[in-house]
Amino acid sequence: MTSKTVAASGGASGGRVMAPVDEQLSVLLSGVEYGDDRTHATMEAELRERLEEDRPLKVYAGFDPTSVDLHLGHTLPMRKLKQFQDFGHEVTFLIGNFTGLVGDPSDKDKGRPMLSADDLAENGRTYADQAFRILDGERTEVKYNADWLGKLTFADVLRLTSKFTVAQFLERDNFSKRWQNHDAIYLSEFMYAVMQAYDAVMLETDVQIGGSDQLFNLMAGRTLQRDAGQRPQIVITLPILVGTDGHQRMSKSTGNSIGINEPNNDMYGKVMSLPDEVVLDFFTLVTPVSPDEVRNIGEAIDGGTLPPMDAKKRLAREIVSVFSGDEAAGSAQAYFEATIQRQETPEEMPEYEVDGEQPLHRVLTGAELAASGGEVRRLVGQGAVSVNGERVEEFTQPVQPGDEIRVGRHRFIRLIKAGQLH
Numbered sequence: 143m144t145s146k147t148v149a150a151s152g153g154a155s156g157g158r159v160m161a162p163v164d165e166q167l168s169v170l171l172s173g174v175e176y177g178d179d180r181t182h183a184t185m186e187a188e189l190r191e192r193l194e195e196d197r198p199l200k201v202y203a204g205f206d207p208t209s210v211d212l213h214l215g216h217t218l219p220m221r222k223l224k225q226f227q228d229f230g231h232e233v234t235f236l237i238g239n240f241t242g243l244v245g246d247p248s249d250k251d252k253g254r255p256m257l258s259a260d261d262l263a264e265n266g267r268t269y270a271d272q273a274f275r276i277l278d279g280e281r282t283e284v285k286y287n288a289d290w291l292g293k294l295t296f297a298d299v300l301r302l303t304s305k306f307t308v309a310q311f312l313e314r315d316n317f318s319k320r321w322q323n324h325d326a327i328y329l330s331e332f333m334y335a336v337m338q339a340y341d342a343v344m345l346e347t348d349v350q351i352g353g354s355d356q357l358f359n360l361m362a363g364r365t366l367q368r369d370a371g372q373r374p375q376i377v378i379t380l381p382i383l384v385g386t387d388g389h390q391r392m393s394k395s396t397g398n399s400i401g402i403n404e405p406n407n408d409m410y411g412k413v414m415s416l417p418d419e420v421v422l423d424f425f426t427l428v429t430p431v432s433p434d435e436v437r438n439i440g441e442a443i444d445g446g447t448l449p450p451m452d453a454k455k456r457l458a459r460e461i462v463s464v465f466s467g468d469e470a471a472g473s474a475q476a477y478f479e480a481t482i483q484r485q486e487t488p489e490e491m492p493e494y495e496v497d498g499e500q501p502l503h504r505v506l507t508g509a510e511l512a513a514s515g516g517e518v519r520r521l522v523g524q525g526a527v528s529v530n531g532e533r534v535e536e537f538t539q540p541v542q543p544g545d546e547i548r549v550g551r552h553r554f555i556r557l558i559k560a561g562q563l564h
Contacts, residue, residue, distance in 0.1 A: 161229055163193045169225050172433040173218075173426040175354045175381040189376045192348055199348040201226045202234035204287065204341060205273075206242035207265035212272050213399040214428050214461070215383040215392035219351045220276045221428060222378060226349070233282050234345060235273050237266045240288035241341075244334045272402065275465050290344045291337055302336050305365055311335070314358055339363040347375045354379045383427060388417035406462050410474035411482065411552035413458035418450045421457055429460040482551050487531070491546070491554040495561070499542045502527070502534060505557065511549045526550050 160166070167190060176182045192199055203219040220235075227233045242262045270284050294302075311317055311332050320327050335358060342350055342363030352360050357379050364374035382391050385398025392399045400412045416424065425436045439456070442448035455475060462471040480486045494509040503518040506527075512518045515537070521527050522537040528548045529541055541547065543559040 160193070160196050160198075163190060166193055166229050168433050170222070170229070170378070172436075173222075173380060173423075174378055176357065176377075176379055177354060181357075181377075185376055185378070189349070189378075192376060199226070199231045200234070200346060201231050201349040201351065202236050202341075202345055202347050203351040204236040204238045204241065204338065205269055206238035207262050207269050208242055211394055211401055211403070212269075213392055213394060213401045214424075215385075215399070217276060217402060218380045218383055218427050219353070220273055221430075222351045222380060223282075224276050224278075224430070227278055227281060231349075233277065234347075235270060235277065235282050235284050236341060236345070237269055237284065237286050238338075238341075239266050239286045240291040241334060241337045244330045244337070275402065285345070287337070287341050287344075291340065294340075299333075299336075302340060302366065303333075305369055306336065306362065308332075335359040335362045336366075339366045342375050343367055343370050343372065346372060348373075349376045349378060351378045351380070354381050380427065381423075383424075384420055386412055386415050388420050400461075402465055406466050406470045406474040407477045407552055409465070410458045410462050410471070410478050413461055414454055414478060414482070415551075416454065416457075418454070421450070421454055424457055425460070429457065429464065431460060478552065481554070487546060487548075488554060491556050493556050493558050495559070496541070496543055496557050497560040499540045502529070502539045502541050502547075503537045505541055505547070505555075506549065509555055511547075511553055511555060521549060 167186065170189065171186060174182070174185075176185065201223065203223055205216075205219075223233050223235070239262045242265075266286070270279075274282070312321055317327055317331075319325075338356075338359040339362035342360075343366050347363075350360050350363060357377065360375075360377040360379065364377070367374045384390065385392035385396060386400065387396075387398045390396050390398055394401070400409060402409075404412070413424070422436060422440050425431050425439060426433070431439075439448065439453055443450055443453055455478075458478070459468075459471040459475055462474050477488060481488055492509075494505065496505060502522075503512070503515040506512040506518050506521075507514060512521060518527070519537045522534050525533055526549060527534040527537075529539065529545050531546075531548075541557060543557050545557045547555050547557070549555075
């Protein structure tokens, strides 16, 4: 059973009795990454002090709606927000419909084109709904930073920028590299950190959560809060989640991502493809399994009492369960064991209508099992496509109604005659 921590009901603090401080710290600081021990010690001490006030803290994370296809890497700050929420703290999900005009340069070695306000508005419509697959929608406040950033005058902006120096920005690793390479650095990119810092002031936040590559931006928030007479926020930063290759940052463009809206069987199968050495990190960062239980899993693996394959199955079930529930997770595991481990062909599979004989590449792109004919050619070259159990040699191979096609390890489709699909 998944271990979840929830604040006890009753009491004077917003109707809840806050959990013991040490218990909260164990969970809230699990998986955090600052890059140096001094910052970690400072943030832990400040968080302990704030928690000892025995009140709900104001906690937020900001999300720029620059895309609509969210993957597990995007959910790390959402998962940390959920941990605060489970302890009874006040959580704000901030949609960066103004900061998104610039885009966070924290992990970029080059500038990128600015998105339009219309694009951001369209993307932002889906963000909260996706976030509520993790967060409790009834206890989450959704805000938009255009509500205050869009009202600043030029004089306001000058006042805010006067709190920082150009040298501070050029010390950032990505800006430093671009400066040395004589690549363009735009003033608008400098402004991103200032805008994010101002969010902290307007929300009067106790805690802000972000990626480890955002540390500069989050610390800038502390600067502006002090200037505004507020207590500086505690900064919680999380590592960058690697993709299915186990090395590179999870990214759809890299092809190593696990999308949160993918079919359950695909999600489960992709988690099972993770290298063994990243399994415990995934337990910590993207599941509700408690830190103590994660340590127990690690010790069981090291002690030889828990096979790595079984630990990975548990991980895959936990992740699918977060988004689709326990029953769906169980079905995904059964599907994986049948199709991958026992090499069985599933009795039930998606059906796709064809009007007589068709070339394979046209069917796979039409059924959205491949993005293009070039991808079909690549998959066939890798031996990843079979028809009726026989490996395909030519990406133009003709297929017809009645054929069963397998793509990769866990995607299947059955062809039927046009007009027979119910």
